[in-house]
Amino acid sequence: MTGRIAYTKPSITELEVAYATDAARNGWGARCYDYIHRLERDFAAHLGVAHAIATSSCTGALHLGLAALGIGPGDEVILADSNWIASVAPVVHLGATPVLVDILEDTWCLDPVLVEAAITPRTKAIIAVHLYGSMCDMDRLLDIGARHGVTVIEDAAEAIGSAWGTQRAGSMGAFGTFSFHGTKTMTTGEGGMFVTNDDALFARVTTLSNHGRDVHEPRQFFPLVTGYKFKMSNIAAAIGCAQVERINELTDGKRHIMARYRELLRGANGIALNAEPDGATNGYWMPTVVFDPETHVTREMLISAFQAADIDARVFFWPLSELPMFEARPENVKARDIAARAINLPSYHDMDDAAQARVAEVILCLTKA
Numbered sequence: 001m002t003g004r005i006a007y008t009k010p011s012i013t014e015l016e017v018a019y020a021t022d023a024a025r026n027g028w029g030a031r032c033y034d035y036i037h038r039l040e041r042d043f044a045a046h047l048g049v050a051h052a053i054a055t056s057s058c059t060g061a062l063h064l065g066l067a068a069l070g071i072g073p074g075d076e077v078i079l080a081d082s083n084w085i086a087s088v089a090p091v092v093h094l095g096a097t098p099v100l101v102d103i104l105e106d107t108w109c110l111d112p113v114l115v116e117a118a119i120t121p122r123t124k125a126i127i128a129v130h131l132y133g134s135m136c137d138m139d140r141l142l143d144i145g146a147r148h149g150v151t152v153i154e155d156a157a158e159a160i161g162s163a164w165g166t167q168r169a170g171s172m173g174a175f176g177t178f179s180f181h182g183t184k185t186m187t188t189g190e191g192g193m194f195v196t197n198d199d200a201l202f203a204r205v206t207t208l209s210n211h212g213r214d215v216h217e218p219r220q221f222f223p224l225v226t227g228y229k230f231k232m233s234n235i236a237a238a239i240g241c242a243q244v245e246r247i248n249e250l251t252d253g254k255r256h257i258m259a260r261y262r263e264l265l266r267g268a269n270g271i272a273l274n275a276e277p278d279g280a281t282n283g284y285w286m287p288t289v290v291f292d293p294e295t296h297v298t299r300e301m302l303i304s305a306f307q308a309a310d311i312d313a314r315v316f317f318w319p320l321s322e323l324p325m326f327e328a329r330p331e332n333v334k335a336r337d338i339a340a341r342a343i344n345l346p347s348y349h350d351m352d353d354a355a356q357a358r359v360a361e362v363i364l365c366l367t368k369a
């Protein structure tokens with residue numbers, strides 16, 4: 001197999017094309033919300049939650065949920081230092097203070113012991129981000145939240161197909177958010193979803209997401225609060241409806257790719273792959289390799305080895321506290337250290353065995369060097 005190996009690409013079949021075509025042809029006027037409402041229904045059913053609101057992005061869904069909880073200036077929100085900026089940006093935009101804690105060595109998710117230690121009277125929420133599909137310890141986080149009166153939120157953008165026991169990622173917190181960006185396991189191009197079992201929170205987010213217009217307000221164009229515009233289009237939702245119909249195929253595909261990487265890398269010394277602790281299911285959005293410190297393999301060596309092999313691999317998220325707009329947190333040793341010796345591997349849906357073997361070969365060479 002020759003040619004560039006892409007990092008991710010969506011799985012689009014005739015079903016997505018047919019639904020999107022129908023939405024483009026017919027989804028206007030009285031039918032302009034048909035696919036949006038269907039996607040919300042189907043996604044809520046898939047997840048086992050009471051309510052879902054389709055949004056233009058996961059970032060928007062998170063912003064709406066945090067705003068609906070009343071999070072703002074003077075409040076603190078705890079999340080892991082190892083995260084994409086999207087999980088923390090809404091906290092900052094709402095004027096609250098992010099508190100970045102270190103991660104666990106195996107799951108790369110926030111460490112519950114450090115979460116509890118970081119709680120102050122100003123703490124309003126904990127954002128459990130299931131990094132790369134790896135589940136946060138929801139039992140411990142929900143227990144900490146309950147004991148301290150702090151709301152636990154799930155950013156499940158990367159965790160479609162992941163579960164904690166029998167409960168799907170995103171269904172356990174006060175609310176959950178999802179991303180349907182083109183790189184995700186399920187896509188609408190750009191898009192996201194807010195989900196919750198809380199009727200009152202659902203009502204508040206519905207109003208906020210509709211420019212502050214309450215569904216019970218009889219006057220047209222009469223917002224009661226200043227809201228937001230983070231809506232999904234009907235055409236994007238049509239693609240999403242097809243993807244939800246195929247959700248098991250899409251999530252099984254990710255698990256299959258991860259299983260094949262495990263086989264190909266079985267003999268390799270000095271590396272760790274995505275964890276799946278007992279009782280958790282990892283949706284494996286992003287197969288990832290972390291080299292042991294003793295191998296002396298670095299992020300920079302990994303980038304150049306994959307570039308030389310014409311493979312589009314991506315660096316592990318930089319700790320947010322290493323970005324210029326956040327305060328340094330040198331005590332977050334694991335977040336800094338793991339990112340400096342890790343790489344995300346390609347994992348698109350129809351990746352064939354030859355492509356996976358080519359990726360594995362780069363890693364195997366580095367472990368032998």
Ligand SMILES: Cc1ncc(COP(=O)(O)O)c(C=O)c1O
Pocket residue numbers: 056057058059060084086087129155156157158178179180181191192
């Ligand atoms: C954990 C996490 N949260 C939020 C987002 C933001 O998603 P979106 O691009 O749909 O806003 C992403 C996207 O990469 C993500 O990985």
